[in-house]
Amino acid sequence: MELALEEPVSRTSRSFREEQVSRTSRSFRRDQPVAPSDFIDEGWDVSESPTYSLQVKNLSYKVAVKNNGEGPGQKILLNDICVEAFAGELLAIVGPSGSGKTTFLDALAGRIVRESLEGEILVNGHPINNSFRRISGYVMQDDALFPMLTVRETLLISARLRLPASMPLKEKKLRVDNMIAQLGLENCANTRVGNEKVRGVSGGERRRVSIGSDLIHDPAVIFLDEPTSGLDSTSALNVMQVLSRMAKTGKRTVILTIHQPSFRILETIDRVVVLGRGSVLYEGALQQLKRYFGPLGRTMPEDVNVLEFALDTIEDFQKSPAGLEPLIKLQLESRKLEVEKGEKREERKVQVGPGGASSSYPEYATSFLAQCYILTGRNLKNVLRTPELFVSRVMAMLLVAITLGTLFLNSKVSERGIRQRTGFISFTLALLIFWSMEAMAAFIEERQIFIRETSRGAYRVGAFVVAKDVTMIPLLLLLGTIFSVISYFLVDLVREAPEFFLFTFTCFLVLCTAYSYVSFVSTLVPNFAIGTSICSTTISYMFLFSGFFIERTAIPKYWIWLHYISLFKYPYEVMLQNEFGSKHFENTIWYGDVDSNTVLSNLGAGKVHIWVNLVAMLGIFVGYRLFFWFSLSFFNRSVRK
Numbered sequence: 122m123e124l125a126l127e128e129p130v131s132r133t134s135r136s137f138r139e140e141q142v143s144r145t146s147r148s149f150r151r152d153q154p155v156a157p158s159d160f161i162d163e164g165w166d167v168s169e170s171p172t173y174s175l176q177v178k179n180l181s182y183k184v185a186v187k188n189n190g191e192g193p194g195q196k197i198l199l200n201d202i203c204v205e206a207f208a209g210e211l212l213a214i215v216g217p218s219g220s221g222k223t224t225f226l227d228a229l230a231g232r233i234v235r236e237s238l239e240g241e242i243l244v245n246g247h248p249i250n251n252s253f254r255r256i257s258g259y260v261m262q263d264d265a266l267f268p269m270l271t272v273r274e275t276l277l278i279s280a281r282l283r284l285p286a287s288m289p290l291k292e293k294k295l296r297v298d299n300m301i302a303q304l305g306l307e308n309c310a311n312t313r314v315g316n317e318k319v320r321g322v323s324g325g326e327r328r329r330v331s332i333g334s335d336l337i338h339d340p341a342v343i344f345l346d347e348p349t350s351g352l353d354s355t356s357a358l359n360v361m362q363v364l365s366r367m368a369k370t371g372k373r374t375v376i377l378t379i380h381q382p383s384f385r386i387l388e389t390i391d392r393v394v395v396l397g398r399g400s401v402l403y404e405g406a407l408q409q410l411k412r413y414f415g416p417l418g419r420t421m422p423e424d425v426n427v428l429e430f431a432l433d434t435i436e437d438f439q440k441s442p443a444g445l446e447p448l449i450k451l452q453l454e455s456r457k458l459e460v461e462k463g464e465k466r467e468e469r470k471v472q473v474g475p476g477g478a479s480s481s482y483p484e485y486a487t488s489f490l491a492q493c494y495i496l497t498g499r500n501l502k503n504v505l506r507t508p509e510l511f512v513s514r515v516m517a518m519l520l521v522a523i524t525l526g527t528l529f530l531n532s533k534v535s536e537r538g539i540r541q542r543t544g545f546i547s548f549t550l551a552l553l554i555f556w557s558m559e560a561m562a563a564f565i566e567e568r569q570i571f572i573r574e575t576s577r578g579a580y581r582v583g584a585f586v587v588a589k590d591v592t593m594i595p596l597l598l599l600l601g602t603i604f605s606v607i608s609y610f611l612v613d614l615v616r617e618a619p620e621f622f623l624f625t626f627t628c629f630l631v632l633c634t635a636y637s638y639v640s641f642v643s644t645l646v647p648n649f650a651i652g653t654s655i656c657s658t659t660i661s662y663m664f665l666f667s668g669f670f671i672e673r674t675a676i677p678k679y680w681i682w683l684h685y686i687s688l689f690k691y692p693y694e695v696m697l698q699n700e701f702g703s704k705h706f707e708n709t710i711w712y713g714d715v716d717s718n719t720v721l722s723n724l725g726a727g728k729v730h731i732w733v734n735l736v737a738m739l740g741i742f743v744g745y746r747l748f749f750w751f752s753l754s755f756f757n758r759s760v761r762k
């Protein structure tokens with residue numbers, strides 16, 4: 122295949138963007154006349170912007186599979202695919218279920234690791250690289266959105282993350298308004314997105330919000346996996362018209378997968394790639410598809426949806442003894458003929474110009490700090506919009522504090538007093554740590570959003586982690602303090618200010634380490650049920666090896682490592698030292714001839730240095746946060762192997 126050398130096509134003055142702004146400005150300030158300079162002055166780049174064509178050459182993708190007891194084998198998911206996609210065109214990938222549509226789209230969008238693919242995918246003649254994420258948008262099938270944010274807020278946050286920091290906020294808002302108008306979301310712009318639990322926008326509107334938030338930065342290449350699935354026919358048509366307009370007026374390269382489009386939707390599609398069992402069975406205009414299967418004795422009846430006819434034909438061949446071979450042969454011959462005639466090269470030359478390789482695109486639109494700031498703002502909004510969750514957390518903490526406080530009420534200086542204190546300390550730790558498992562549900566829900574956003578380079582993983590911590594740490598401090606203030610005085614622990622503050626700080630650190638551990642585990646598990654099962658088992662083990670049930674010296678050597686990695690060990694020893702090692706009890710005889718030092722050494726906390734243990738807890742917190750970051754970076758990416 123030859124590449125025609127040509128400069129990238131530039132969108133000129135009356136471009137899609139200009140139209141967008143112009144229209145928005147009008148609807149935004151209906152009462153004021155709008156001059157074209159209004160939007161140009163506002164910083165919109167309506168001048169030149171490169172367009173991108175994609176060229177797929179002999180692309181194959183195989184995965185290893187277990188062969189019904191005959192040992193490992195290979196399954197060919199994509200087979201020697203040659204396809205082109207051009208700017209200004211809407212290209213639909215169609216085919217029967219399981220034909221490889223999503224797999225092909227994933228390969229094009231760089232969502233399959235390059236090493237697993239054979240063949241080439243070129244963007245304006247250059248191999249795809251990391252910056253391709255920035256110039257392209259990928260709309261997944263699932264609408265992973267925050268339910269408590271409104272449609273406008275969702276789009277604005279996406280705009281702030283994905284558009285350059287140099288663009289003033291006013292313009293980002295303008296673009297959001299435009300997107301709302303484009304997608305017909307005006308009536309629900311200020312409605313919360315909602316989900317199964319929270320009443321919000323309709324399913325069709327959710328789909329459009331999801332599309333809008335992934336395309337707000339006006340990417341030059343747009344991938345969509347079944348954008349019309351779950352939509353009623355009007356909404357589906359509306360979405361396809363918007364995409365077609367983006368392709369035509371904006372000279373975008375739009376590639377999508379679609380299932381059984383209606384007659385009216387067909388009008389929005391410029392070209393189709395028909396797949397069958399991972400092979401291309403047709404590539405070209407819809408009109409030509411009508412007569413395409415003629416040489417195989419298949420003529421299309423009048424008034425039949427051409428794609429339905431094509432899919433029926435494929436099904437018939439699939440069931441026949443010859444399989445899809447005749448269709449694959451037909452496609453190869455037709456392609457050969459086309460290339461010989463040079464039709465393609467004449468009609469639409471494949472561009473060679475700035476590709477995905479363009480160095481002018483930084484990997485992220487905004488700085489790390491800006492990302493932290495925007496994500497923290499979003500987290501806070503979510504917290505403030507769910508006061509019931511906040512109140513239930515505070516109530517839970519109050520309940521735990523009162524229960525434990527009254528259970529071990531007014532401990533005295535006696536043998537029973539020692540048991541009361543140690544019992545209170547160990548169950549405090551158990552309840553605080555087990556309680557932290559509640560963070561898992563929220564994170565697992567949020568993970569899909571994280572994957573969707575980071576897969577197209579909306580922000581750095583580090584910014585997500587920092588923003589989470591900035592939101593969670595004050596909350597954990599508050600909860601730790603509530604617990605401590607109530608329970609400490611009910612149990613009547615040492616009445617000294619430094620001891621009280623150290624106890625409070627330790628409660629806070631316990632919550633931090635547990636939150637850090639639980640959120641790390643939640644990055645490794647597929648769902649909440651498995652996550653809670655793993656967490657409760659591992660935390661139970663940690664409790665067992667805390668030193669409360671079996672002293673350190675009594676733990677067999679081969680299990681001792683469990684004692685050292687226990688979330689309980691360090692705070693347990695700190696709290697014991699804080700109480701029995703307090704100056705207040707320096708000369709206290711608890712019973713018989715047992716003084717505070719004897720109590721501490723009997724409990725295995727005689728040689729504990731409080732600061733060492735606090736540093737160890739801090740280390741555990743930071744360590745699990747690093748594991749969390751690492752796991753998000755490497756195991757929670759939507760990239761297939």
Ligand SMILES: Nc1ncnc2c1ncn2[C@@H]1O[C@H](COP(=O)(O)OP(=O)(O)OP(=O)(O)O)[C@@H](O)[C@H]1O
Nearest residue numbers: 184186196198216217218219220221222223224225
């Ligand atoms: N990792 C994998 N291992 C084995 N088979 C796989 C793997 N991933 C996908 N497949 C198979 O590859 C085929 C193509 O899957 P793909 O999801 O791309 O199809 P599709 O055309 O998008 O289907 P649908 O229209 O039903 O969404 C299917 O048969 C699927 O089961």
